[in-house]
Amino acid sequence: DGGITQSPKYLFRKEGQNVTLSCEQNLNHDAMYWYRQDPGQGLRLIYYSQIVNDFQKGDIAEGYSVSREKKESFPLTVTSAQKNPTAFYLCASRLQGAGWNTEAFFGQGTRLTVV
Amino acid sequence: AQSVTQLGSHVSVSEGALVLLRCNYSSSVPPYLFWYVQYPNQGLQLLLKYTSAATLVKGINGFEAEFKKSETSFHLTKPSAHMSDAAEYFCAVSDVGTSYGKLTFGQGTILTVHP
DSSP: OOOEEEEOSEEEEOTTOOEEEEEEEOSOOSEEEEEEEOTTSOEEEEEEESSTTOOEEOSSOTTEEEOOSBTTBOOEEEOTTOSOOOEEEEEEEEOOTTTSOSOOEEOOOEEEEEO | OOEEEEEOSEEEEETTSOEEEEEEEEOSSOOEEEEEEEOTTSOEEEEEEEOSSOSEEEOGGGOEEEEETTTTEEEEEESSOOGGGOEEEEEEEEOSSOSSOOEEEOOOEEEEEEO
16 A cells, blocks of 8 residues: 555654654655644644755754655654754655645654653 | 644534634735644544635535635635544645745644534
């Protein structure tokens, strides 16, 4: 079955550590997105990528990094520079369509907790 | 930059009552608009989308939304609430006519349904 897989489902990070969240899609979608979700703040865009080897900063990119070496993969690294990384992270993908009139498909999320 | 505003972070209705969740967008041209639903600790699922074909859009689970350009609104409605509709709902807007397909979400509205 086609879909988006995020792993791990739960992740614990010690202060000062970098951690990487995985996102893989087999939908042959062009674009991929990372969002951060905090209670009462909706989904905030971290990074997005339209094509391989290209990505754009979203609204809250500081303290995060991404790569897009393969069409199906868009890993997110939460660096030690991110001061408050505890949150629910969602990955999404999307076909480009006609001027971006297509919907995004979401993974099940990764809950990151700093311990 | 395009944005959406969801009025009311919490909406409470009785089972069988009308559901109305509000979304207003900010855009110089009519954008593409989406409504998503999220159940606890899960990803987002598409309810419906507006892509300029018809102003009244019907979605899954009996939901519909009407695009009103004069009011820059895309409110979500359902004639009769069911207990299973209790969830968080997000309105989203997609860039139109750009290369990168930025997808921006509102703050979310938590719907509670009382028996």
